[in-house]
Amino acid sequence: MNDERIEQLLRKAPRSPAPAGLLETLRKDITLPRRMEVRPMNPTGATPFIWRWFPTVSFAAIFLACIVAIAVQTNQITGLKQENATLQTSAHSLEQLRRDNTEYRRLKAAHEELERFRRDSAELQQLRSEVMQLRAQTQEIDKLRAENQRLALAGQQKNEVSANDDFFARNDNALENARARAESTACINNLKQIGLAARIWATDNNDVYPSGWLAMTNELSTPKILVCPSDKARTAANEWRQFSSANVSYEFLNPNGTETEPQVVLARCPIHNHACLSDGSVQQLGKGRSIARNANDGKYYIVGQPRSNPDGDTLDQQQKREEMENVLKRHGPPRPALITTNRNGVIVIEPLKPSYE
Amino acid sequence: MSDHVEALCHRAKAGDISAASELVGLFYQRIFAYFRRLCGNDDDAADLTQKTFFKVWTSLASYQRRSSFSTWLHGIAHHVYVDWRRTNKTADSESDEWWETRAAEGPSPFEDAAERDAAHRLFALVDRLEDRAKEAVHLHYYQGLSLQETAEALGVATSTVKYRLREALEFLRAQTKVPTLRPA
Numbered sequence A: 001m002n003d004e005r006i007e008q009l010l011r012k013a014p015r016s017p018a019p020a021g022l023l024e025t026l027r028k029d030i031t032l033p034r035r036m037e038v039r040p041m042n043p044t045g046a047t048p049f050i051w052r053w054f055p056t057v058s059f060a061a062i063f064l065a066c067i068v069a070i071a072v073q074t075n076q077i078t079g080l081k082q083e084n085a086t087l088q089t090s091a092h093s094l095e096q097l098r099r100d101n102t103e104y105r106r107l108k109a110a111h112e113e114l115e116r117f118r119r120d121s122a123e124l125q126q127l128r129s130e131v132m133q134l135r136a137q138t139q140e141i142d143k144l145r146a147e148n149q150r151l152a153l154a155g156q157q158k159n160e161v162s163a164n165d166d167f168f169a170r171n172d173n174a175l176e177n178a179r180a181r182a183e184s185t186a187c188i189n190n191l192k193q194i195g196l197a198a199r200i201w202a203t204d205n206n207d208v209y210p211s212g213w214l215a216m217t218n219e220l221s222t223p224k225i226l227v228c229p230s231d232k233a234r235t236a237a238n239e240w241r242q243f244s245s246a247n248v249s250y251e252f253l254n255p256n257g258t259e260t261e262p263q264v265v266l267a268r269c270p271i272h273n274h275a276c277l278s279d280g281s282v283q284q285l286g287k288g289r290s291i292a293r294n295a296n297d298g299k300y301y302i303v304g305q306p307r308s309n310p311d312g313d314t315l316d317q318q319q320k321r322e323e324m325e326n327v328l329k330r331h332g333p334p335r336p337a338l339i340t341t342n343r344n345g346v347i348v349i350e351p352l353k354p355s356y357e
Numbered sequence B: 001m002s003d004h005v006e007a008l009c010h011r012a013k014a015g016d017i018s019a020a021s022e023l024v025g026l027f028y029q030r031i032f033a034y035f036r037r038l039c040g041n042d043d044d045a046a047d048l049t050q051k052t053f054f055k056v057w058t059s060l061a062s063y064q065r066r067s068s069f070s071t072w073l074h075g076i077a078h079h080v081y082v083d084w085r086r087t088n089k090t091a092d093s094e095s096d097e098w099w100e101t102r103a104a105e106g107p108s109p110f111e112d113a114a115e116r117d118a119a120h121r122l123f124a125l126v127d128r129l130e131d132r133a134k135e136a137v138h139l140h141y142y143q144g145l146s147l148q149e150t151a152e153a154l155g156v157a158t159s160t161v162k163y164r165l166r167e168a169l170e171f172l173r174a175q176t177k178v179p180t181l182r183p184a
Helices: A003-011 A022-028 A054-158 A162-204 A315-331 B002-013 B017-039 B042-058 B069-087 B096-105 B113-127 B131-142 B147-154 B158-177
Strands: A265-269 A274-277 A282-284 A290-293 A300-303 A337-341 A347-351
Touching (some): A003 B113, A003 B131, A003 B158, A022 B017, A022 B042, A054 A162, A162 A282, B131 B158
């Protein structure tokens, strides 16, 4: 059976009649709303204007909305790009500022270090000038002593100045004290130079002090400053090639130490008991203070307090007082004497007898 | 006819009972026949017809004349049938006696007994079609709707209706080629 035949037969399908009474039932069930708002029929059957143009208007509205959306997004993207460029510029300038700040800090630290060296150098110059002055005084004292000895010898020969012994003895003691003070000052000067050399070495070696004397031969001007002037048992080496442990008087107490511990003793003079601290300063310990080793870190520190003086004297004055007391103990109180010149031009000192004798 | 129906519909929307009654008289037999062929019995077909017209009256205000009233009415009937199928059992298939009874009541549309036999076999095969193809055959061939009206009633595209009808015809053609054994 072909398609046309099938379609023809299907179109002839019989229609069963509705049962009786269905029409009446359906008509009874009609429930129309009482008042329905009905739009007037379009007699011409033409489609209203809005329906005819709806596709075009809707398409145009969507197109315009897309254009507006694209414009808004483009505007936002442009703003974001400008903001991004501004931020990138700020980031570049910030990086430059950071570098400048780092350079400024480095230069500031270097400047501070240089200032410290300048102060140390000025102090060193002052000590040197003081040492020169003391040396000159020492030479003058030597001359006076030689002349004194010559005069004393002449007096002994003539048996005329036997009573002047006490005077010369006191004079000799004063000279000895002056010499000792000059040597102590020279010793301080040596320690000051040692501390400065150690700090220069540490600056070049990550703030770590050298392990010994031979490590800082470039920083020390000469090996002669390693011998205390009062140390008569040792002689100074003229060159570093000749340097040995016999050519040094000072003890190096803080090998491989750091600058972060300024109170640690770097070197000391066993004769004068002077201490050079790790910050480059030199301390005259005097009485009441000493150097002791800390059991925890194995380093040396200054312990004790300087002995107080009831008269409020300084250390220098206290030292002079002690010297004077020693002279009085040895030679008794000073006695009045008459100083004259004899015929040969020699100074003659005649002790005066007390009136009660 | 179409203008007359549209005028009646307009009057019914305005609340004219007589116009609504006339609309019922014009369409109730087609709708009943549609349901009768699909459901297979008179009672269900009458119930569904009543439901269909009830929905017509309650939805008449939403009728915008985008399609003809007949198409709109068949669309409502289609949805009523789908709802009924969803909640009820499957439809009874028509028996050969029923088809013969329907044919015997009025003047026979078939020319001879051979054509009548072929038609009965064809109608029985239509009942075996898949639901969607069967609905398309019912609306297009049995109810006499055009392809566009059938598509609007089913809520699908015209091309879909054509495809379903072509499938149905292929099935029917294939089935009618094989001679069926009839009981002696």
